Amino acid sequence: MLQFYDLPQTAMSKQTMQSSGGAGPHVAVLAYPFGSHPSPLLAITRGLASAAPNALFSFLCPGKCNSSQQVPSNVRVYNVWDGAPTGNALEDIASFMKVELAIFKKGVEVAVAETETGRKLSCLVSDAFVRVGKEIAEENGVAWVTFFASGAASLSSHVYTDLIRQKFRVAGIATGEDETLDFIPGMSNVRIRDLPEGIVSGDLESSFGRMLYQMSQELHQATAVFVNSFEELHPSITKDMESKLKKLLSVGPLVFSTPPATVPDSHGCLPWLDKQKPATVAYISFGSGAIPPPNELIAIAEALEASRLPFVWSLRDQAKQHLPKGFVDSANGMVVPWAPQIDVLAHGAVGVFITHGGFNSMLESIASEVPMIVRPFFGDHMINGRMVEAVWEIGVVVKGGIFTKNDTMNCLDMALAQEKGSKWRKNLKAIKEMALTAVGPQGSSAKNFKALLDLVSN
Structure with a gap:
């Protein structure tokens, strides 16, 4: 059985949801539930919602989402059922991937139905690891914007997966672990051994490995890809990725631009x-x-x-x-x-x-x-x-x-x-x-945030 429920401490009041009616955009945000992925995506959602008070943001997070962040009244945070967690990361990921299409499609339906006039989606934002984000966006006829939770170097390694495999994978085996990626702009100091699993190493045929490859093939189809980084941290890589994707928006670091609420120091x-x-x-x-x-x-x-x-x-x-x-x-x-x-x-x-x-x-x-x-x-x-x-x-x-x-x-x-x-x-x-400087009024991240805001709130 699929279960959906608002988090009481962050949900909009029923009156606020109803009064929002059909006016203004409605953005669904699909979070990847593992590791530290949900937190920065919720932080940027919080920042976008504060800057666009007429927009409604429905944040769907499988499992127990971190709800400690204070969010504006136009953000609804939903926890959705994601299978029975076992505590084994690989098993939990595989379980999640079997149900993610069903839970997110149902979650979007619930999010739309909970507005008084059935406020339809205007944009869908998803973590890049949510492989069904593109499909759900297409079914709803809305733009697909995706969040890549790491930096430009990791993003580049995934975008160039096919080329890297051609050069460094022979008969299904990764080779040349000390060879560098000097044929990719900005990556001359990165060795094959430094690459994330799923590019040339690891089980490429696992459900997770196939998801990573699908991501590498589809990122260029997104209306925009945004990252929690700043252009000046990886200038050469960022410039190259801008030529490979429709739009790359570096909007961080969020620790400066959208700092989290103070948390209790419970252990002194x-x-x-x-x-x-x-x-x-x-x-x-x-x-x-x-x-x-x-x-x-x-x-x-x-x-x-x-x-x-x-x-x-x-x-x-x-x-x-x-x-x-x-x-x-x-x-x-x-x-x-x-x-x-x-x-x-x-x-x-x-x-x-x-x-x-x-x-x-x-x-x-x-x-x-x-x-x-x-x-x-x-x-x-x-x-x-x-x-x-x-x-x-x-x-x-x-x-x-x-x-x-x-x-x-x-x-x-x-x-x-x-x-x-x-x-x-x-x-x-x-x-x-x-x-x-990047997050300052005239900085690159501030400008990119404005561009992201324009994409999701219009």
């Missing part, structure tokens, strides 16, 4: 940080979808202990059992199940961020000028890490992509004590200044 991270010296604390977090294996958790803990560094480690409770005995009670730091990441990174005591290299986390680290130590896991993590280390020079990727005690200690020393760390902070400052 910030008061603890207040007691530490400036730029001395290591903050460790691997996002919502990744946990290093036990041997790597131990290596991180041993490196922190040996370095005597103060730390804040956001780590799920079930993973704490793998840490060395007594480590959780260490006087040097705190291990918490969740931390208010943006606020923690912005605190002057934090000097380095040990991260998985997710694009949102990377932008948040740039916003706070905190160097990164990247341990990639999957998806865009590898290519983001490569950009951090080899292109922007604002951090380092752990050797071999695996934490060891000695390498982690070396990385921490680079970030906090060596001249290289000073260079990283100087580069971070320059990139942050470019980002602030």
Whole structure:
């Protein structure tokens, strides 16, 4: 059975929905429910709704959507049934993909019916990983605008999938992992090994692999593709992608342009940080979808202990059992199940961020000028890490992509004590200044946001 319901804390009142009637545009937004995908899409929806108060936005999110963001009254957030979650990411994705067409088509019908006069859709926005977005837009006779949740480098790697496979996949096997993509504009520092799974590596015939390939073939058909980035971060790649897509709109970083509401510091991270010296604390977090294996958790803990560094480690409770005995009670730091990441990174005591290299986390680290130590896991993590280390020079990727005690200690020393760390902070400052200019009144992201607003609200 398919279930649809408004989130009480974010839904429009019935009176507001009815009074909106048939006046003004109605935009359906289809979110991809895994990882950090829903949050930035909800943030940009919030920004668009604030700028277009006569438009109605129906935000459809499978599963338990993050509803902590405060949204304008012309945004309705729906949770929709997405199958029975198992906790196994690959199984949950496969389950979702079997039902996504049915749940989103039904969701759009419900969203239209809940307005007094059946306010029909005027535009459909979908996460690029929602493979049915184009189909539902066509069925409703409206423009299809899609959101790519990572940056321009990852986008380029998907757009060029066919060419990359022709060069680096022989008899079904990926080859030349250390070869670079110097034949693609702006990608000369990216190696085959840095590419997301589903391009030349991984199970290309899995449901997820087929979805990625379908996406690579259809992105150029979207009325526009928008990303949570800014043109100046990837100038050559952005220019090239503008020639491959109908319209590419870099509208971020959202951490500046549409900052999320303040969240409670339920574990007291910030008061603890207040007691530490400036730029001395290591903050460790691997996002919502990744946990290093036990041997790597131990290596991180041993490196922190040996370095005597103060730390804040956001780590799920079930993973704490793998840490060395007594480590959780260490006087040097705190291990918490969740931390208010943006606020923690912005605190002057934090000097380095040990991260998985997710694009949102990377932008948040740039916003706070905190160097990164990247341990990639999957998806865009590898290519983001490569950009951090080899292109922007604002951090380092752990050797071999695996934490060891000695390498982690070396990385921490680079970030906090060596001249290289000073260079990283100087580069971070320059990139942050470019980002602030981009979201400013005459900046590239501000102009692109206006273009996106015109597309979805007219």
